[in-house]
Amino acid sequence: MTQDELSLYIIKTLKENKKTEFENILEELQPYDMAKIYEDLPEKHKGRFLLFLKIDVLADLMEELDKKDQLGLLNILGIEKSGKVLDLMDNDDLALLLHELSPEKKDSLLSGMKAEESNAVQDIMKYPPETAGRIMTNRFVWIRSYFTVREAVDKFKVFAEFAESINYLYVIDEERKLVGVVSYRDLLLAEPEEHIRTIMYERIISVTVTTDQEVVAQIVGRYDFLAIPVVDENNILVGIVTVDDIIDIVIKEANEDIEKLSASGKSIDFETKTLVAAARRLPWLILLLFIGVISGRIISSFEDTLKQVVALAFFMPMIAGMTGNTGTQSLAVVVRGLISYDIDKGVITRLITRELGVGVTIGLTCSVLIAVIAYIWQGSLILGAVVGCSLFFTLIIGTLAGTIIPLILFRMKIDPAVASGPLITTLNDIFSLLTYFGIATMFLKYLQ
């Protein structure tokens, strides 16, 4: 059945009030598909759709919806049933839902929940956004090293529904400190009477609650883990981060880098409303507008030069554009490289030397090209030399600015992508105009 046929069939079972049939179909659906069908359902059918779902399925459904639909769904369910659904949601997803809600709304949702679950999610929300503490779930199953494999599997069976998406059991000692980890695979391969301590993996790699989510993603990606344990400052196991969240983080961080590099403002997607999208983009554009005015003032300070050789204006956008472009190229390499490399002095020195080399190479090539073009076009050897010479220097400056500025920001623990996209465009505009008109003014008497 296609998605559309499925939707129609589900609407039919809802209309005819056939709960068993409805449940049979829903049982085979992935939460993502269920959410797609729910979102596209006519409003009048949504109530019964939700009424027919079991609490645990509702929790799965919730985790796939966006915030607006989540709140709408809870509204339809009513306070009491909402509380039960929220109890079953993964902590990290719940924290994301509660984040940025009004205090009243948040309290009203929390009040319907079990004290234990409500406390757990509030604990998570105390950690700063984008840290391991914030994205972890506390739905892991712990065992003790003296358990046999059989005992471990028995405990796992009791808690399996609770810990749905987990692929390891975590071994803790009497102080709740993490001492080992056992995968489902290890359990299947072991004999029932073996002790956990003999099969567990002890050289555990974990992160702490305050580890940045980007670092968590890096570690999980490196080691091909399916989940990574999160410990507090005393090495006490407090949660785990699962690989499905890691994929979301990797996509989100990449999108953020692109947003920042293109100065397009925070989180604009296809659903963002017009005025919201405009408001998010405007700050950068206004900043760039003022920067444009600064460039204009620089040009105006060379008004005499420009008046005497109007042809200088023809090459102005090209020089500024090329400098901006080479800067952005270097910037993109550095910003993405910082994700994958361990940064030390050696790496940085090699990178800067390499980029200097690149700047000189592309500077030489492009400046010879443009000098020839300018000479043929304008018939002035000296104009060709001035334009070529300027481009040579501005390309080197642009390349180095695009390399060094993000590295400095990284060192100062400022995200190099956010500040340096527009910053580098600005600086490169100013550098290039100053260089170009500076050189042109020096040779003005030969240019006329």
Added chain:
Amino acid sequence: MTQDELSLYIIKTLKENKKTEFENILEELQPYDMAKIYEDLPEKHKGRFLLFLKIDVLADLMEELDKKDQLGLLNILGIEKSGKVLDLMDNDDLALLLHELSPEKKDSLLSGMKAEESNAVQDIMKYPPETAGRIMTNRFVWIRSYFTVREAVDKFKVFAEFAESINYLYVIDEERKLVGVVSYRDLLLAEPEEHIRTIMYERIISVTVTTDQEVVAQIVGRYDFLAIPVVDENNILVGIVTVDDIIDIVIKEANEDIEKLSASGKSIDFETKTLVAAARRLPWLILLLFIGVISGRIISSFEDTLKQVVALAFFMPMIAGMTGNTGTQSLAVVVRGLISYDIDKGVITRLITRELGVGVTIGLTCSVLIAVIAYIWQGSLILGAVVGCSLFFTLIIGTLAGTIIPLILFRMKIDPAVASGPLITTLNDIFSLLTYFGIATMFLKYLQ
């Protein structure tokens, strides 16, 4: 022990020829850490390091190294041992290693391998790059639906070493068609005498060998799978793609988008040599140089206007820059959005309408601002109006160009990121200069 202490300790065991001690340490290491230590090892110790490793550990190590180190390692091992290591490597990693090697080198590596494994990897390499067929591994374990859980686990135990990183067993029928999937979790939760058919999940989501790797990543991300089965045109199971590869793909695809958006050329990282990096960047820069010359020609065709009102030059870089910038902002939103959304007519119409609205909003805001600034600065009301009016139109054009062009490319099945970064910059440069000087020339007599 820190990484450095570990390295020193390992060198010590190598020097003193203590194989057992060496094996005890290595056993507890993750392949990634092992690879880091191997890479940093002085050349003279590498031979014995490799000599001390078992074949299966060598295969794990290989999978973490870059191509250069992989070839170096195989060289040290010699043909015979190399073959055994290659036999044990995951197909997809091996395909990546063999890709772009000279035919002689490739044949010499393949000749040392078992016929079965050598054929398997050659089969994979027949699929186009960046498809599911190319990134899948054939190391999955299949079972039959009439197996009991106990039988399934017994078969799994036999093949466990072979299928290391897999988290599901796949159920196939007598024609090798995929009919179900069972996770390790399902096996642990079931009773030994239950039949696979009663616990298997039948509404399988799979991809075909020719599915684009970006789509594979999207599906795995949506459904939070740990692996996804790959079938051929007859629904016969031929391999699986695992979540660890998905993370690598997501990072790679994001990097590619950034490279293309910033026109920085293919795969330049911190290790790329100077001349290679320069050569990869130059094509775009030279293209942009010629575009710059076209802009220059447009400006020169308005030379008379410019000569009479030199102040027009002051606002030229600002207008071109702003238009380029709003175009890039729209472009970034579209390129990344295409990854996460199912694209239909409704989505596209809404997006274009939204962006038109955004263009008008930012156009109004910025043009009023610049008109006031230009008036105050240059003391000419009409100049302010010309600059403001031009910016209004160019911002709308820039925003729409940044939205519509990537959508057209996407429809034509051209990657919207690659062609549209520089394309939009160009077009926007040309649009904005034509608009600006066109409007200025119309009002020339009032400007003087």
